Amino acid sequence: MGSLRLKWHRLTxxxxxxxxxxxxxxxxxxxxxxxxxRSFFFFNAANPCIKNGGMAMExxxxxxxxMPRQYVPQTLFIDKDESPDAxxxxxxxxxxxxxxxxxxxxxxxxxxxxxxxxxxxxxxxALKTPSHYLAQKFIQFKNEVxxxxxxxxxxxxxxxxxxxxxxxxxxxxxxxxxxxxxxRKDPRSHVQLKKLEExxxxxxxxxxxxxxxxxxxxxxxxxxxxxxxxxxxxxxxxLRKTINNICGxxxxxxxxxxxxxxxxxxxxxxxxxxxxxxxxxxxAEATHxxxxxxxxxxxWREIMRHWRMMCEVSILNHxxxxxxxxxxxxxxxxxxxxxxxxxxxxx
Numbered sequence: 313m314g315s316l317r318l319k320w321h322r323l324t325x326x327x328x329x330x331x332x333x334x335x336x337x338x339x340x341x342x343x344x345x346x347x348x349x350r351s352f353f354f355f356n357a358a359n360p361c362i363k364n365g366g367m368a369m370e371x372x373x374x375x376x377x378x379m380p381r382q383y384v385p386q387t388l389f390i391d392k393d394e395s396p397d398a399x400x401x402x403x404x405x406x407x408x409x410x411x412x413x414x415x416x417x418x419x420x421x422x423x424x425x426x427x428x429x430x431x432x433x434x435x436x437x438a439l440k441t442p443s444h445y446l447a448q449k450f451i452q453f454k455n456e457v458x459x460x461x462x463x464x465x466x467x468x469x470x471x472x473x474x475x476x477x478x479x480x481x482x483x484x485x486x487x488x489x490x491x492x493x494x495x496r497k498d499p500r501s502h503v504q505l506k507k508l509e510e511x512x513x514x515x516x517x518x519x520x521x522x523x524x525x526x527x528x529x530x531x532x533x534x535x536x537x538x539x540x541x542x543x544x545x546x547x548x549x550x551l552r553k554t555i556n557n558i559c560g561x562x563x564x565x566x567x568x569x570x571x572x573x574x575x576x577x578x579x580x581x582x583x584x585x586x587x588x589x590x591x592x593x594x595x596a597e598a599t600h601x602x603x604x605x606x607x608x609x610x611x612w613r614e615i616m617r618h619w620r621m622m623c624e625v626s627i628l629n630h631x632x633x634x635x636x637x638x639x640x641x642x643x644x645x646x647x648x649x650x651x652x653x654x655x656x657x658x659x
Contacts, residue, residue: 348627357634367645410428453587456480456571458570459474460472460596463560463565472547500537598614
């Protein structure tokens with residue numbers, strides 16, 4: 313795909329637009345909810361158990377510590393000042409083996425997430441990561457889903473407001489095209505070309521056999537090229553029970569998205585053979601909006617619907633004594649988050 317065609321594709325498919333282009337037109341709506349809550353940074357009260365309500369700069373490890381242990385992959389916190397050799401020795405002694413996942417403790421959009429295959433790759437990761445990070449057991453389940461959950465304070469159960477199935481970024485061989493040519497043929501992978509060239513430098517000339525599938529990015533991140541499919545219509549009582557069982561055990565968790573790896577959807581609904589690899593709070597997107605079949609107007613409606621629910625939850629929690637961020641604290645959080653995002657993008 314030529315550069316002009318790629319630019320046109322990105323322009324005409326809103327899922328590739330920068331976040332500011334999607335969210336800035338909704339700023340008056342945020343102001344409306346801020347007036348209702350009497351705070352611009354009302355989201356802090358949505359999840360009193362999580363720093364900043366989970367909007368930004370929260371520790372992933374602190375969220376894992378809130379979750380029922382049986383649903384979380386084995387995870388180890390690594391201080392940035394710990395030497396790579398000492399950290400690796402501790403990781404392997406804990407029972408986490410290669411390959412495993414390394415990710416920043418304070419992260420976003422899967423920036424800085426890597427699948428670590430050997431000692432050299434780990435040492436390189438440990439030296440380049442800007443701060444504390446996590447080593448996490450690699451989960452073998454092949455399917456990933458994002459499930460948005462909202463529970464009003466005082467309610468015994470919450471509700472699921474969106475479900476997205478994630479297809480990892482991949483290409484399929486034709487027996488004659490190189491990996492690089494296959495990447496360039498598909499706009500979804502071509503958008504990721506720069507990062508993929510850095511990662512697959514020695515393999516780009518490889519020719520995949522006809523029908524051979526190659527996963528390029530093994531993470532369900534839209535920012536890393538995953539395709540999102542809205543499967544909210546598959547919601548059933550079994551899935552409600554599974555998710556309520558998890559979230560109901562998390563103190564003061566009311567609003568956010570669970571990212572789950574699972575064997576089959578039937579198993580997930582039966583409460584078995586799955587692992588919650590991450591929970592995002594107030595900053596979580598209802599990612600089913602990114603299904604290519606959905607219009608930008610659908611996305612705006614869903615964003616506003618979820619903001620309304622977050623505002624209602626925050627107001628109720630505030631009435632129960634949980635504070636909002638002050639304007640000064642909120643501005644500081646946004647500045648810190650912008651600086652931190654720039655650092656993560658460099659990993």
